[in-house]
Amino acid sequence: MHRFANPTRFLRLANALLPWLAAAAVLLLGSGLWLGLLRSPADYQQGETVRIMYVHVPAAWMAMAGYTTLALSSLAFLVWKHPLADLAARAASPIGASFTAIALVTGALWGQPMWGTWWVWDARLTSVLVLLFLYLGHMALTNAFDDPERGGRAGAVLALVGVVNLPIIKFSVDWWNTLHQPASVLRLGGSTIDPAMMKPLFLMAGGYLAVFGVALILRIRALYAERRLRQLRLSLTDA
Amino acid sequence: MSEFFAMGGYAGFIWPSYAVAFGVMAGLLLWAWRTARQGEAEVEHLRAVGLDPRRRQDAGVDVP
Numbered sequence: 001m002h003r004f005a006n007p008t009r010f011l012r013l014a015n016a017l018l019p020w021l022a023a024a025a026v027l028l029l030g031s032g033l034w035l036g037l038l039r040s041p042a043d044y045q046q047g048e049t050v051r052i053m054y055v056h057v058p059a060a061w062m063a064m065a066g067y068t069t070l071a072l073s074s075l076a077f078l079v080w081k082h083p084l085a086d087l088a089a090r091a092a093s094p095i096g097a098s099f100t101a102i103a104l105v106t107g108a109l110w111g112q113p114m115w116g117t118w119w120v121w122d123a124r125l126t127s128v129l130v131l132l133f134l135y136l137g138h139m140a141l142t143n144a145f146d147d148p149e150r151g152g153r154a155g156a157v158l159a160l161v162g163v164v165n166l167p168i169i170k171f172s173v174d175w176w177n178t179l180h181q182p183a184s185v186l187r188l189g190g191s192t193i194d195p196a197m198m199k200p201l202f203l204m205a206g207g208y209l210a211v212f213g214v215a216l217i218l219r220i221r222a223l224y225a226e227r228r229l230r231q232l233r234l235s236l237t238d239a
Numbered sequence: 240m241s242e243f244f245a246m247g248g249y250a251g252f253i254w255p256s257y258a259v260a261f262g263v264m265a266g267l268l269l270w271a272w273r274t275a276r277q278g279e280a281e282v283e284h285l286r287a288v289g290l291d292p293r294r295r296q297d298a299g300v301d302v303p
Contacts, residue, residue: 102263
């Protein structure tokens with residue numbers, strides 16, 4: 001693990017991975033769209049609106065995956081104080097926020113025709129909104145300090161405190177009476193979703209994950225360049 | 240064809256969902272790519288300038 005904590009080595013590996021991830025994103029999203037829009041049936045209850053699932057559910061998964069990335073990077077930064085972990089945490093939050101926003105907006109567009117309302121303050125929707133605010137708070141806090149080290153630490157603490165929200169989101173549909181439906185794919189006792197819908201859903205989820213990976217690598221590169229620029233400016237003025 | 244775009248009467252909800260999802264992801268990737276490229280170009284520039292003291296002042300780097 002520590003071998004890859006060297007930024008140069010990490011970036012060499014990440015850059016080698018980048019074209020493959022980009023190609024995977026195009027292929028997976030392309031085939032997911034094909035199956036999801038053209039080759040999968042309408043739902044017996046929800047009709048054609050079930051197709052919103054293919055863009056909504058993977059976004060919600062990535063919103064959770066983004067926070068997991070943020071939390072693990074923050075933990076690594078607090079424990080080992082490695083700058084790369086700080087960069088990974090800073091890179092993860094705007095990406096997680098983007099997927100959370102997609103989940104919230106597509107959820108509203110699904111809620112209106114199926115529930116008769118764009119928004120309801122039930123436990124699932126509210127806890128996902130809190131997730132968005134955690135991401136935005138993390139972005140604001142890490143940039144609120146002149147010293148990036150202090151900003152990174154403050155952000156890492158916030159990120160770890162916010163982890164409590166993850167099980168709340170996941171189990172909100174079981175613990176409370178929500179308008180949002182309970183889990184049908186990632187649940188104990190097996191999935192209850194039809195294979196014809198499962199396939200496009202997983203293809204889209206793979207595509208979203210590849211997009212997540214590409215964005216994460218590019219943002220780590222951008223933040224690393226920013227950090228080096230700062231050091232170069234300091235060394236040039238000191239010289 | 241028009242039946243496909245009508246989406247059983249739910250076109251007004253389904254197509255905006257897809258537009259938002261792909262629009263946000265495209266925007267995210269574009270921003271990430273541009274910030275990475277611009278930052279790295281600036282590092283290269285400053286490194287080249289930094290190696291040559293005479294060019295530092297031309298480049299607007301403060302030299303005390």
